[in-house]
Amino acid sequence: MGEPSRQQASGLLDRYQPGGAFDEAFDADGAVRGPYRRIVERFRELDIDEVKRLENLVADEFRRQGITFTVYSEEEGTERIWPMDLFPRIIAAAEWDELSRGLSQRVAAMNCFLADLYNGGGQAIADGVVPRWLVVSSQGFERNAVGIRVPHSAHCNIAGIDVVRAADGRYRVLEDNLRSPSGISYVIENRAAMAKACSWLFYDHPVEPTEQYGRMLRSTLESMAPDGRDSPHIVVLTPGIFNSAYFEHAFLARSMGVELVEGRDLVVDDHAVYSRTIEGLVKVDVIYRRIDDDFLDPVAFRPDSTLGVPGLLGALRAGTVTVCNALGNGVVDDKGVYPYVPELIRYYLDEEPIIDNVPTYMMWDPDQRADALARLGELVAKPVGESGGYGVLIGPHATEQELDEARATIEADPRSWIVQELVQLSTVPSLAGDCLEPRHLDLRPFVLTGERTQVFPGGLTRVAMRRGSLIVNSSQGGGSKDTWILAAEAS
Amino acid sequence: MRLGIAYRMYFRYSEPVTESQNEVRVRPLHDEHQQVLSYRLTSRPELQVLPLSDYWGTTVEHLGIRTPHTELELLAEATVETEPRPAPDEAVAAAMLIDPDFQIAHLEFLAPSHHVQWASGDAVERRAASAVAGESAVQGMVRAVVADVRGALAYRQGVTDIGVTLTEVLEGGAGVCQDFAHLATGMLRSAGIPARYVSGYLFAADETAPDAEDSDVVSVQTHAWIEAALPGWGWWALDPTNGGEVGERHVVIGRGRDYGDVPPVRGAFTGSGTAEVDAEVVIGRQDEPQLSPVDGPGPARAEVASPPAPNWRHQQSQQQQ
Numbered sequence: 001m002g003e004p005s006r007q008q009a010s011g012l013l014d015r016y017q018p019g020g021a022f023d024e025a026f027d028a029d030g031a032v033r034g035p036y037r038r039i040v041e042r043f044r045e046l047d048i049d050e051v052k053r054l055e056n057l058v059a060d061e062f063r064r065q066g067i068t069f070t071v072y073s074e075e076e077g078t079e080r081i082w083p084m085d086l087f088p089r090i091i092a093a094a095e096w097d098e099l100s101r102g103l104s105q106r107v108a109a110m111n112c113f114l115a116d117l118y119n120g121g122g123q124a125i126a127d128g129v130v131p132r133w134l135v136v137s138s139q140g141f142e143r144n145a146v147g148i149r150v151p152h153s154a155h156c157n158i159a160g161i162d163v164v165r166a167a168d169g170r171y172r173v174l175e176d177n178l179r180s181p182s183g184i185s186y187v188i189e190n191r192a193a194m195a196k197a198c199s200w201l202f203y204d205h206p207v208e209p210t211e212q213y214g215r216m217l218r219s220t221l222e223s224m225a226p227d228g229r230d231s232p233h234i235v236v237l238t239p240g241i242f243n244s245a246y247f248e249h250a251f252l253a254r255s256m257g258v259e260l261v262e263g264r265d266l267v268v269d270d271h272a273v274y275s276r277t278i279e280g281l282v283k284v285d286v287i288y289r290r291i292d293d294d295f296l297d298p299v300a301f302r303p304d305s306t307l308g309v310p311g312l313l314g315a316l317r318a319g320t321v322t323v324c325n326a327l328g329n330g331v332v333d334d335k336g337v338y339p340y341v342p343e344l345i346r347y348y349l350d351e352e353p354i355i356d357n358v359p360t361y362m363m364w365d366p367d368q369r370a371d372a373l374a375r376l377g378e379l380v381a382k383p384v385g386e387s388g389g390y391g392v393l394i395g396p397h398a399t400e401q402e403l404d405e406a407r408a409t410i411e412a413d414p415r416s417w418i419v420q421e422l423v424q425l426s427t428v429p430s431l432a433g434d435c436l437e438p439r440h441l442d443l444r445p446f447v448l449t450g451e452r453t454q455v456f457p458g459g460l461t462r463v464a465m466r467r468g469s470l471i472v473n474s475s476q477g478g479g480s481k482d483t484w485i486l487a488a489e490a491s
Numbered sequence: 492m493r494l495g496i497a498y499r500m501y502f503r504y505s506e507p508v509t510e511s512q513n514e515v516r517v518r519p520l521h522d523e524h525q526q527v528l529s530y531r532l533t534s535r536p537e538l539q540v541l542p543l544s545d546y547w548g549t550t551v552e553h554l555g556i557r558t559p560h561t562e563l564e565l566l567a568e569a570t571v572e573t574e575p576r577p578a579p580d581e582a583v584a585a586a587m588l589i590d591p592d593f594q595i596a597h598l599e600f601l602a603p604s605h606h607v608q609w610a611s612g613d614a615v616e617r618r619a620a621s622a623v624a625g626e627s628a629v630q631g632m633v634r635a636v637v638a639d640v641r642g643a644l645a646y647r648q649g650v651t652d653i654g655v656t657l658t659e660v661l662e663g664g665a666g667v668c669q670d671f672a673h674l675a676t677g678m679l680r681s682a683g684i685p686a687r688y689v690s691g692y693l694f695a696a697d698e699t700a701p702d703a704e705d706s707d708v709v710s711v712q713t714h715a716w717i718e719a720a721l722p723g724w725g726w727w728a729l730d731p732t733n734g735g736e737v738g739e740r741h742v743v744i745g746r747g748r749d750y751g752d753v754p755p756v757r758g759a760f761t762g763s764g765t766a767e768v769d770a771e772v773v774i775g776r777q778d779e780p781q782l783s784p785v786d787g788p789g790p791a792r793a794e795v796a797s798p799p800a801p802n803w804r805h806q807q808s809q810q811q812q
Contacts, residue, residue, distance in 0.1 A: 134597045137602065143546035143752075266509055269557040270539045298511050299759050310759040311512030314553030317543050 001015070012043055012051065012436050016429060019403035021322040021466075022169045024089065024428040033094040035486060040429075043087060044218040046079075047435045051464050054086055067189050070244035084190050085430045086198070089441060089461040090205075093488035099163070099445070100102040100455040101173055102354030105172075105345060107159045110178060110332045112348035114155035118145045118328055129347045130340045135417060138337065139385050140179075140330020142293055144300055148316045148327060151224050152451050155326040156222045158288075159219070160184075160460075161356065172358050172423065174442065176338060177257035177328040177387060179291045181461040184446055185248035188255075190482040191458075208488040214255030215457060216448055219258075223450035224322045225285040231283035234258045235275055236316055237266070237293050239307045249290050263291070268311030271318035287323045293330065296323070324425040335384040335418045336362070349472055359421040363414035373407050380420045381406050389473040395422065425470055428481070430463055440464045443483065444473050457485040492573050492739040493528075493777045496692055498757055500565040501769040508762030512555035516690065517567040517713075517755050518542070520549065528570040535564040535739075547612045547641040549745025549751055565756075573739045579724050582628035587722035588683045593647045597685035597720050602664070604748035607677045607688075608656060615657050618643065619678035632684060633719045633729065640675045640731045653750065667696055667751055672715040676749065685720035687746050690729065691754040694740040694774045699733050701740055708775035713755050718746065 001132035018026050025036040032040045042250050043051075059081055068079040091099070117135065118121050125132045160204035161172045190209045195202065217291040218234070225232030238249035240262050259275060266284065267274050274281035289296065295305040302314040315321045321411035331337060338358045344354040361372040361379075372379060376395050383391040393406045407473025410417045432481075445459035460482040498517050521527045532540050532552055541553040558704065587593065594601060600635055609615035622639035623632040628797040655663075657677045660670045679686035693714035695701035716730040716737055728737035745753040760766070 088650055113799060133598045138600050145548040147543065183635070267557060268555060270555075271541050271553060299514055303759070310510060310761075311555050314512065314514070314541055314555070317553065318541050343748070 012046060012048065013040065013096045013429065014273050014434055014435070015402055016401070016438070018427060020487060021440065022165055022166065022167050022422045022426040022440070023438055024165070024426055024441070026304065027378065035090040038346075039088060039090065041382040043429070043436065051086060051431060058086065058193045061196055062189070067186070067191065067247065069186075080172065082186060082189070083465075085439075085463055085479050086194075086201075086203070087429050087431065087481065088194070088484045089428055089443070089463075089481045090484045090486065093297045093486050095426050096457070096485045097488075098354065101458075102171070103161055103163075103447050104160075104446055104453050104454050105351060105354050106161065106173065106176070106341060106348065107156060107449060108453060109345040109348050110159075110176065111153060111155050111449060112343065113344050114178075114326070114329060115150065115153035116142075116348075117331065118155070118326075119147065119153070124344065124347055126135070126247070127347070130337065130406050132325065134336055134340075134415075135331060138334040140332070142328030142330065144313055145326065145328030146408065149226075149319045150326050151226065151322060152229075152449075154330075154449045154451075156323040157220055157224060157326075157449055159449070160444045162234060162444050164358075164423050164440055164442045166358075167424045167426075169426075170356070172356050173341075174423070175335070175387065176341070177334050178445075179292070179325060181446070182245045182248050182290075183444055184213060184456070185251040186480060187446075187458050187460050187483065188251075190480060194482045197478065199298070205484060206489055208485040208487055210456075210458050213253060213456055214257075214448075216454055217252065218256040218258070220335045220448040220450035221286045221288055221324055222455070223452075224324055225320055225388050226319055229285055233275070234286045234288065234454060235261045235266070235284055235473060237261055237263065237287050237291055237309075239395055243290070245290060252288070254256055258288075263306070263308045264337075266309045266312075268309060268315050269309070271315050272464055273309065273315050283403065284321055288322060289325075290321050293327050296327070324362040333387065335382055336415065337366075339418065358423055361419045363410050363417040363419060369410070369414055373410065376407060376419065378422060380422050381410065382418055382420065384416050384418060389471060389476055394470065422470075424470070428463070430465075430479070432465075432467070439467070439469060440470050441481065458483045493736035494573065494692075494694055494740075494742060495775050495777065495811070496569045496571065496774045496796075497713060498567040498692075498755075498770050499769075499773075499794055502563045503767045503769070504561050504762065504764040505767075506762055506764030507559035507561050508760045508764055508766075509559050510555070510557050510761035511560070511563060511758060513553070513554045513565075514754075515554065515565060515567070516545075516549050516576060516745055516753050517746065517757050518550040518552070519569050519571045519692070520745060522743070524574050525574050526572040527744060528572060530569040532567045533564065534566070535562075536560065541738070545745075547625065547643070547721055547745055547747045549747070549753055556579045561706075565767075566575065569742075571742050573742060575738050576736075576741075578729055578736060579630055579721055582630060583724055583729050585623075585629055585632060590722060592681075593722045594685075599688045599748060600685035600720065601680050601683070603677075603680070604666055605651075605715060605751045606749035607673050609658075609677050609681050613658060614661050615674070616681040618661070620799045621680040622678065623682045629719075629721050630727075631683060632681065632682060633721075633727065636682065636684075637675055637717075637729050637731045637734060640671055640678065641734050644671055644674065646671075646732065651788070653657075668715045668732040673718050675729075675731040679719055687718050687720075687751065688717055688728070688749045689716050689737075689746050690693050690714075690744045690755065691752070692742040692772055693730075694742070694776070701730075701733055701735060708752060708773060711772050711774065712770065714741070716741065716752070722753050764769070 062082050067082045070310045116241040160177040164174050165172045188210050221234050236253040273284040294301045296308040297312040298305045299310050344415040345353045361368040363369045379395045381393040425440035429436035430439035443459045446456040448454045462478045464472050519527050536555045545551045550624040622635045631751045645665040651666040668722040676686040696709040718728045
């Protein structure tokens with residue numbers, strides 16, 4: 001795709017009015033922020049017909065590649081073409097550097113906590129950092145994980161940490177995903193589609209490439225082989241074609257050059273896992289599993305599960321195979337544990353958190369509960385065990401009746417809820433009708449940990465499609481953007 | 492009391508099956524009131540056994556066969572020296588149950604668990620509330636619940652299975668030791684008393700009347716009872732199936748929130764055949780126990796119905812039958 005002919009400024013951005021939120025591209029005076037200088041210039045040279053033409057090219061590309069996502073909220077799962085907005089989200093080198101350090105720090109502390117809980121006797125509990133009752137009442141606390149050896153104590157090998165930028169311009173962590181965070185395939189496909197449809201947009205931007213993710217993931221998983229085994233045999237374990245993220249599972253297996261398997265393709269013999277191949281049984285060293293804990297082994301967990309591998313828990317206990325992520329990470333995904341993460345950073349690393357949490361009220365604390373429920377109309381209530389925006393009540397958008405119902409639900413089961421300050425997510429120009437308008441967005445960067453920790457330079461930027469909406473989840477009508485991390489330039 | 496225990500589990504399949512994987516929890520626990528003098532688990536065909544301690548401190552042994560087979564026999568043999576377990580002598584005031592530190596320390600044994608479910612205002616909770624009404628000491632509350640369970644249930648084999656709920660057990664009015672223990676556990680928890688489930692062996696020909704006769708060798712099943720936590724004292728063991736104390740005739744395998752944490756055998760296999768499970772515990776005083784022949788008609792034999800859909804099958808046995 002060549003660069004389009006320069007024409008009269010079309011006015012795509014002429015009426016752009018950032019609202020009260022922090023805008024990624026324009027400062028409060030309407031001046032373009034540094035990292036967006038060139039892209040704003042380029043969009044000022046485009047007219048709406050050209051933008052629509054490029055959008056169609058991108059959509060065609062996604063359609064051709066079969067890049068879709070599934071919406072479950074409707075009667076039955078519906079496949080939709082993956083929505084991507086053309087105006088990229090850009091993060092400058094210095095800002096990304098600090099964000100990466102904050103993410104590495106956070107994942108390191110959470111890994112320490114998991115290692116402590118499952119293999120270290122629970123020092124953080126003994127020292128009163130996290131209450132024991134909170135851990136043992138967590139749905140994600142997996143008693144079967146106790147004592148399973150984890151190489152490098154790296155329990156979370158692939159983390160997706162959702163961060164948002166608040167009105168003060170600072171990043172905050174909204175949610176930790178340490179089980180099977182998805183979305184990385186969309187990050188890579190967004191870039192591929194952008195590069196194909198409008199490569200000229202990248203001109204003069206030192207954008208960090210994304211296609212190396214497969215290599216990064218592979219080297220992370222290789223480092224997780226039991227006993228430091230060389231050239232380990234890695235497989236990606238998927239629940240199968242009906243899973244909403246099956247596309248991603250296949251994508252990751254392909255980009256690493258490893259087998260994609262289902263539970264029935266694996267078998268346990270003498271406490272080791274083997275893959276059934278045309279050459280016979282081949283020993284498996286590392287399983288990148290995208291199946292929930294409860295479904296991994298029907299002997300030890302849910303007997304009705306046909307997705308897993310009978311005897312896998314025995315193999316894990318024998319230490320002949322590693323599953324990534326490790327069993328039991330859900331205890332840290334539990335939003336009841338989230339408020340303690342800054343304290344875990346201080347406790348294990350003796351450092352101050354680089355990225356703060358969103359201010360959070362623990363509903364099991366009677367004082368915090370009373371205060372938060374009194375002003376629930378301006379806050380956000382979240383069930384501790386859900387992710388992806390399910391079950392979330394946004395106070396300002398709720399009716400009095402919904403608020404009263406939520407108060408009663410929380411009073412009846414305070415352990416299952418947290419309440420947070422509403423974060424006015426930052427905005428970025430996004431195509432709406434015939435021009436660019438501010439739309440709220442978040443970011444899910446990915447942190448890989450094996451023998452060492454690496455933050456993948458990029459992440460999934462999700463954007464709300466409607467003006468003022470704070471809902472960015474693709475399952476609930478959100479879109480996405482290509483995320484550009486700019487490499488440090490020699491000045 | 493020195494007891495010799497032999498627990499034989501025998502699986503026979505109508506068609507050859509493959510990929511049988513099992514977790515076995517049958518090794519007696521070694522603690523201050525119970526010494527394990529010897530133990531071994533063997534199998535036919537001979538398999539590699541992987542023993543580990545689980546979260547609850549119970550020994551779990553993993554073993555499996557990948558190749559086609561029509562029978563699998565496991566034999567656990569143990570010699571155990573037991574002594575009486577202490578019972579509380581001074582009354583513990585019921586008011587101590589609401590101490591927050593006590594409750595938090597025992598949270599896992601106060602909350603509902605997979606096999607021990609009740610809801611506010613249901614039959615389990617109402618029964619417990621009326622049983623403990625008027626009791627000022629925790630001991631009295633625990634005894635009242637155990638007595639109430641014995642009043643609510645008749646001992647009868649074959650009327651319940653592993654998936655039964657407490658409400659269903661109450662409605663049916665009958666069950667085996669596992670049901671007695673689950674119901675007592677649920678009632679105690681709903682009344683604010685931490686309670687846990689104990690899996691083990693009982694040296695008695697009749698588990699509903701352990702002191703009725705004193706034979707040298709008995710042929711029975713695994714047994715289950717409960718422990719209730721008394722504030723400031725510790726765990727007090729009682730046997731709801733017979734209403735009695737837990738003493739030298741009881742041998743602990745493990746403790747957990749319910750049966751699901753300490754099943755003697757849990758497994759899965761692949762194949763289209765039906766499985767016949769034959770399990771028997773032979774316990775004798777001091778001397779080596781004698782096993783009844785493998786093919787003889789065992790006292791407990793269950794046809795395991797073919798479950799639908801999954802391509803592997805599950806094998807687990809109730810604590811009794």
